[in-house]
Amino acid sequence: MVEELGKLLSPERVLSGEAVARAYDCDAYTVDRSKPTCVVLPLDTAEVAAVVRWCVAHSVPFTPRGAGTGLSGGAMPALGGVVISTKKLNKVLQIDIENRMLKAQAGIANKRISDAVAEFGLHFAPDPSSQTVSTLGGNIAENSGGPHTLKYGVTTQHILSVTMVDPLGEVLEIGSLVPGAPGYDLLGLIVGGEGTLGVVTEAWVKLTPVPAAVRTALASFRTIRDATECVAAIIASGVIPAALEMMDKGVLRAVTAAFKLDYPAEADALLLIEVDAKPVSERNAAIPRPPDTDSDPNAVSPKRPTPNETVEKELSHVIAICNAHHAISIDMAQNEAERQKLWVARKKAIGAMGRLAPSIVTHDGVIPRSRLPEMLDFVYAVAEKHKIGVANIFHAGDGNLHPCFYFDDRDPKQVEAVIEAGEEIIKRCISLGGSVSGEHGIGVEKSDLLTLMFTPDDLRMQAMCKQIFNDGMLCNPCKVLPNQKGCVEHKKRWRGVGW
Numbered sequence: 177m178v179e180e181l182g183k184l185l186s187p188e189r190v191l192s193g194e195a196v197a198r199a200y201d202c203d204a205y206t207v208d209r210s211k212p213t214c215v216v217l218p219l220d221t222a223e224v225a226a227v228v229r230w231c232v233a234h235s236v237p238f239t240p241r242g243a244g245t246g247l248s249g250g251a252m253p254a255l256g257g258v259v260i261s262t263k264k265l266n267k268v269l270q271i272d273i274e275n276r277m278l279k280a281q282a283g284i285a286n287k288r289i290s291d292a293v294a295e296f297g298l299h300f301a302p303d304p305s306s307q308t309v310s311t312l313g314g315n316i317a318e319n320s321g322g323p324h325t326l327k328y329g330v331t332t333q334h335i336l337s338v339t340m341v342d343p344l345g346e347v348l349e350i351g352s353l354v355p356g357a358p359g360y361d362l363l364g365l366i367v368g369g370e371g372t373l374g375v376v377t378e379a380w381v382k383l384t385p386v387p388a389a390v391r392t393a394l395a396s397f398r399t400i401r402d403a404t405e406c407v408a409a410i411i412a413s414g415v416i417p418a419a420l421e422m423m424d425k426g427v428l429r430a431v432t433a434a435f436k437l438d439y440p441a442e443a444d445a446l447l448l449i450e451v452d453a454k455p456v457s458e459r460n461a462a463i464p465r466p467p468d469t470d471s472d473p474n475a476v477s478p479k480r481p482t483p484n485e486t487v488e489k490e491l492s493h494v495i496a497i498c499n500a501h502h503a504i505s506i507d508m509a510q511n512e513a514e515r516q517k518l519w520v521a522r523k524k525a526i527g528a529m530g531r532l533a534p535s536i537v538t539h540d541g542v543i544p545r546s547r548l549p550e551m552l553d554f555v556y557a558v559a560e561k562h563k564i565g566v567a568n569i570f571h572a573g574d575g576n577l578h579p580c581f582y583f584d585d586r587d588p589k590q591v592e593a594v595i596e597a598g599e600e601i602i603k604r605c606i607s608l609g610g611s612v613s614g615e616h617g618i619g620v621e622k623s624d625l626l627t628l629m630f631t632p633d634d635l636r637m638q639a640m641c642k643q644i645f646n647d648g649m650l651c652n653p654c655k656v657l658p659n660q661k662g663c664v665e666h667k668k669r670w671r672g673v674g675w
């Protein structure tokens with residue numbers, strides 16, 4: 177395999193051996209592992225297609241992989257075979273400022289897209305917290321969200337079209353550069369398809385103007401209940417902040433120890449709030465001129481607030497709500513440096529948690545926002561019952577919950593406890609009217625849990641969608657859909673094993 181793939185690409189772009197197998201046997205969900213035979217590093221769409229065709233001809237499974245930051249086991253090569261890494265597919269191919277779009281290869285890191293157009297006052301709006309490393313292809317496959325999803329939407333709202341190598345090795349162009357394309361929305365299937373429908377090699381993405389004004393505040397609360405009730409009240413009041421991120425005392429402890437940050441000692445929860453406003457030109461385009469000014473060229477338009485006035489007004493509205501919910505401190509950034517400082521706890525939290533235990537599993541569920549307070553009480557009770565550490569950090573404005581369990585994955589009992597605790601939490605999310613996943617996908621982690629949300633008929637329909645592109649078991653097998661042939665035994669073997 178290694179020799180033949182080396183002839184298709186070049187020998188140095190086919191990696192194999194024990195160290196490689198260990199490095200690529202999981203993503204950031206480290207509970208389930210499986211080793212590939214080799215890893216290929218193609219440079220373009222044609223090379224990806226050649227590898228896929230080789231795999232199909234030899235019945236070898238293949239798994240697309242970006243940066244491996246996925247949190248549900250999506251990039252793990254469940255049945256071994258070839259990992260198709262997009263590490264070298266990392267170029268910006270075209271920038272079209274006039275039409276506010278950009279074409280890039282799928283392996284480019286999310287943040288590099290925004291960096292490439294920063295000088296034009298534009299950015300790529302989806303911003304998963306992993307954005308400095310996670311790739312465009314991974315974001316597309318997982319339909320990733322991020323702190324600013326609340327206002328700007330998830331990845332699918334920002335993708336225009338993709339070039340994809342389908343599971344038989346054919347190159348497809350899916351989507352359209354203009355809105356309202358006719359026909360079925362196949363692009364909607366690809367975005368969120370978790371790499372089970374083919375390997376995306378290139379994509380055209382939409383670019384969004386950088387906000388003209390931003391204000392950021394960090395509020396601390398004595399109880400997590402005060403903070404979560406505050407979140408529900410902010411949204412209910414009609415304001416949609418650009419970000420509304422929550423961290424509990426577990427996160428506070430980790431970031432305080434790691435970065436010597438100073439938060440009120442009696443705080444059990446932090447709420448990071450960001451409000452922003454579009455540039456004036458954008459707002460004028462979006463708001464039609466009043467009819468009387470259309471007919472009278474000399475009529476004076478009513479004065480619209482400037483972006484600064486808009487954010488100041490929104491911020492003071494939100495601060496009033498925080499105070500009404502017993503905030504014990506509210507820090508407001510006065511400049512960009514202070515803003516970045518307020519974001520530190522949020523952006524570095526997962527890294528800081530690495531100090532608490534050798535392993536972390538970041539769970540992901542979603543519930544109606546108003547149920548956050550009772551859901552968090554449940555999360556703490558479950559962690560205590562299973563005797564595992566938990567810290568919560570999440571996009572609270574979306575009702576998107578991320579309990580991070582920290583534990584030692586060399587102890588099979590702790591691994592089992594983490595899996596059981598996660599399942600209990602997800603079941604509770606469903607019973608509260610939520611979902612098995614807010615943004616991290618299903619992967620291998622949650623495929624069994626899909627049966628809690630969907631009927632057998634629903635799942636058959638989803639399997640039919642998959643078959644449009646993937647009528648076999650070679651392209652990213654054992655992911656998303658439950659009970660796939662040959663996968664259950666593997667899962668039993670991985671789980672509960674100490675490494």
Ligand SMILES: Cc1cc2nc3c(=O)[nH]c(=O)nc-3n(C[C@H](O)[C@H](O)[C@H](O)COP(=O)(O)OP(=O)(O)OC[C@H]3O[C@@H](n4cnc5c(N)ncnc54)[C@H](O)[C@@H]3O)c2cc1C
Nearest residue numbers: 242243244245246250305306311313314315317321371376
């Ligand atoms: C610290 C941290 C913070 C995170 N924050 C967020 C967050 O705020 N929001 C959020 O939504 N997620 C978050 N994540 C999860 C993760 O970063 C995202 O799911 C991300 O989009 C994965 O990108 P990746 O390049 O690492 O993909 P990988 O992990 O390599 O792969 C993820 C899935 O995509 C598939 N895939 C990858 N590339 C392609 C391709 N070119 N074509 C087809 N399929 C492909 C893989 O097969 C796999 O199923 C976070 C993860 C970490 C570790």
